[in-house]
Every structure is written in C-alpha cells, then in structure tokens.
Amino acid sequence: TEPYTLILLRHGQSEWNQLNLFTGWVDVRLTEQGKNEARRGGELLAEAGLLPDVLHTSLLSRAIQTANIALDAADRLWIPVTRSWRLNERHYGALQGKDKAQTLEEFGPEQFQLWRRSFDVPPPPLDDASEFSQVNDVRYAGIDGELPRTESLSLVIDRLLPYWDSAIVPDLQEGKTVLVTAHGNSLRGLVKHLEGISDDDIASLNIPTGIPLVYRLGADLKPLGPGEYLDPEAAAAGAAAVANQGAKH
Numbered sequence: 001t002e003p004y005t006l007i008l009l010r011h012g013q014s015e016w017n018q019l020n021l022f023t024g025w026v027d028v029r030l031t032e033q034g035k036n037e038a039r040r041g042g043e044l045l046a047e048a049g050l051l052p053d054v055l056h057t058s059l060l061s062r063a064i065q066t067a068n069i070a071l072d073a074a075d076r077l078w079i080p081v082t083r084s085w086r087l088n089e090r091h092y093g094a095l096q097g098k099d100k101a102q103t104l105e106e107f108g109p110e111q112f113q114l115w116r117r118s119f120d121v122p123p124p125p126l127d128d129a130s131e132f133s134q135v136n137d138v139r140y141a142g143i144d145g146e147l148p149r150t151e152s153l154s155l156v157i158d159r160l161l162p163y164w165d166s167a168i169v170p171d172l173q174e175g176k177t178v179l180v181t182a183h184g185n186s187l188r189g190l191v192k193h194l195e196g197i198s199d200d201d202i203a204s205l206n207i208p209t210g211i212p213l214v215y216r217l218g219a220d221l222k223p224l225g226p227g228e229y230l231d232p233e234a235a236a237a238g239a240a241a242v243a244n245q246g247a248k249h
C-alpha cells in the first residue's frame with residue numbers, strides 16, 4: 001500500500017505567536033486568525049482529496065484546537081485520535097513567557113539564534129516555581145521523571161522518535177492517511193529525521209502555521225520526494241515571517 005501518506009500540520013497562530021512570546025509548553029489558545037488558518041488547512045486537505053484516517057496530536061490545546069477545526073472543515077471529526085506529550089512543542093526553558101524581540105535585544109543575535117535554532121544548545125532551565133512551569137500540570141502526571149525543564153532540538157527528537165516508531169509508523173504501515181498536528185519545533189525535529197537534514201542545515205528550516213505539509217513515504221519510511229505544502233506561496237511567506245520573528249515590533 002505504499003506510498004504511505006503523512007500530513008504534518010503546525011497549529012494556527014496562537015495568542016503568544018501573536019504577542020511574539022516564547023511559548024514552548026505553556027498552554028495558550030488559538031487567536032481568531034489561528035482558527036481561520038486551521039479551517040483553511042482543513043479545506044485544503046479536502047480540496048486535495050487528502051482525507052485523514054487517523055489523527056495524532058500533542059497534549060497542547062493549540063494543536064488540539066487546530067486538529068478539531070481542520071477536521072471539521074474536512075468533515076472528518078470522527079476519526080480516531082491519539083495524543084502524546086512526545087509531540088509537544090520543544091520546552092523553551094527559562095525563555096517561556098519572554099518577548100522574542102526583547103530577548104534578541106538583550107542577548108544579541110548570536111545567542112538568540114543559538115537558543116532558537118541551534119541543534120543542541122538548550123536555553124537555561126525553567127525554575128519549577130515559575131508561573132510558566134508545567135511541573136504541577138495534571139496532564140503530565142504520567143510522564144514522571146521525564147518532564148523537561150528545557151530542551152534543545154536534539155532532545156526533542158530523542159523523545160519524539162519513540163512515539164514516531166511505536167504509534168505513527170504502525171498507522172502508516174496499515175495504509176492509513178495520517179495527520180499529525182503539532183508545533184514549529186517538534187515538526188522541525190520530525191522533518192529533520194524524515195529528510196535526513198544535517199544538524200547545521202536544520203537551523204534555516206522554519207515551519208509556517210496552519211498549512212498542511214504532505215509527505216509520500218516509501219516502504220523504508222523515507223520520503224519519495226520533498227514534503228509539499230498545499231499552499232506553497234503562503235507557506236514560503238509564513239516560514240519567512242517565522243524566521244524573522246525576533247526582529248518584529
């Protein structure tokens with residue numbers, strides 16, 4: 001039943017994307033614009049005849065809202081769903097809740113880029129007493145001992161791949177069209193793995209909000225070609241805006 005079909009979708013604009021704040025594991029919701037992006041994402045799927053058979057989401061509301069809105073637009077609200085913290089956004093450590101433009105100004109472009117896009121430099125850890133900490137969030141009660149206080153992209157990939165292998169790959173191998181709704185950095189990690197992108201080159205890859213990214217995978221689960229955005233023009237503009245985020249305001 002190859003090629004397998006995998007659809008990756010970053011959530012629509014969140015309240016903190018709009019405010020230009022580092023978000024990570026902080027559970028903010030979609031803005032009205034984000035909801036519109038999600039609806040458009042679902043319409044694009046339906047127009048392309050790419051109807052998901054199964055959904056995987058993170059435990060964060062913005063990804064769950066996006067999936068619900070997109071699947072509603074595609075009339076696929078009924079499909080089975082599995083959610084996992086392993087699809088969560090990269091934990092942004094002590095940067096969670098901080099303004100991106102102010103952080104750029106305070107620490108300079110090199111440190112800012114290292115924290116945002118280096119492969120293996122995590123931001124400083126977030127204090128458990130911080131209002132932006134998730135240590136007492138019941139949704140993570142089951143991940144005992146694994147709750148991060150900060151993560152690099154490398155650490156994200158380490159916690160994401162066991163879920164890819166044990167939960168997503170089996171669905172693909174059953175011939176299901178799989179939708180994964182997640183986040184800028186957790187999806188960068190998955191794309192890096194799929195496309196075999198180097199630790200250096202992944203720094204310049206940015207994922208726009210709300211636009212489905214479609215992969216056809218061979219039996220070896222490697223892409224048969226590059227991932228394709230269903231709206232390439234909007235995707236290019238969206239990715240450029242993400243890359244430029246610090247400079248805003």
Ligand code: DG2
Pocket residue numbers: 010014017021022023024025089092116182183184185242245
């Ligand atoms: C953003 C990504 O995550 O930020 O955590 O601030 O995809 O959940 O909105 P998302 C965040 P950058 O790494 O692009 O700054």
